[in-house]
Amino acid sequence: MIRVLVVDDEALVRTGFEHILSAADDIEVVAAVAGGQAVQAARQLEPDVVLLDIRMPDVDGLTVLAQLRRLPRAPVVAMLTTFDMDEYVAAALRSGAAGFLLKDTDPLQLPVLVRTLADGGVVLSSSVTRTVVDGYLDNGPHQSALRRIDVLTGRERAVLVLIAEGLSNAAIGARLHLGTGTVKDHVSAVLSKLQVNSRVQAALLAERAGLLKPPNADQEKER
Template sequence: MDDEALVRVGFELMLGSVPDIEVVASVDGTHAVDALRRTRPDLVLLDVRMPGRNGLEVLDELMGFDIPPVVAILTTFDSDEYIARALQDGASGFLVKDTDPERLPVLLRALAAGGIVLSPQVSRTLLGRISRRGSEDAVRRISGLTPREVEVLALLNTGASNHEIGDLLHLSRATVKDHVGAILRKLDVASRLEAALVADRAGLALDESVSSRRERPQRSGR
């Protein structure tokens, strides 16, 4: 969704041509929540600035759905001040509007699978501007996790999806989902992205054995 109809149409045409992606709505901020309540998409792209209602207001309402969709924020460099609020409100990714069209479907698939996606420009801004708790506090919070939860958190910090984490740690998706929920609760954060930032602040790294498996090529058929 975007404040300019031409940009919305461009995204719709670009994504609608991808075989495994279906665009179910392309509307402005005023009609967004009604359209999304009706169509119940798995993934939503929200612009920060939209006529009628801005993307942050829409995001806040979407997070109140019984089953909230995955939400990625489309942003520009002059909207950096909104990133912190979107992060706290549950956004799973931040993409700049000039993202390479060939890369966009790949990024959206990663988001839909439970991963975290940050455009490089946004990640630099995010890490540089968001006020985060100190590293000592981050380490303290992580110390309250179980060893398995620490492994899952380390993989979250790489952007791995629940499916990838389950494969790497030999866990079912349901078990991974339970671990992720426990991690968010114990770290007192609202999203996987916030949890990953805590891990980054604490200097959490993958165990070497897990890291080597993460670097192996994926099996065909996924």
């Protein structure tokens, strides 16, 4: 079972997320709380994944994120917001958030996204991925990013591209015909060599280095 903690200042949002996620056979919502209760609940319940509102009136979501990341058994944290562009997004990603979701994400996708987070994958809602990347990085390939990518082996670069595509460890293993343990070793090596703290940061660095196909690249090529 994937243990999930939902943190939001609005009771209606908490209830909605809890209802949707609890319907999945492999997900248990261990608690749905307001921001001020988040750290204590995480400390006591030890969730695998926390869905955390980035803007709350009682406590700053970024402060809660930092406190959660310092716990002995730190959960994976994805930030929730109502807006497709938020001045706090870049700070959240740099602080170790594993993803960024809009609160109006398709309910059918929520369990899928939680499973991806629990398995170490990168989660950025499709409707905001481009906005987040553009806001986090300068447009176009960046020379310092290219130099950092150069330290990776061919296999590590392939793993980085799949991380940037949002694949979990299991999915990367299936794509590259590798065991999950081997994938974890490669991911650790990638993060270490690139000197980043999270898969999201590695993914955005890959974007800056120009390793990913632009949207509709295949369609343009066929033309």
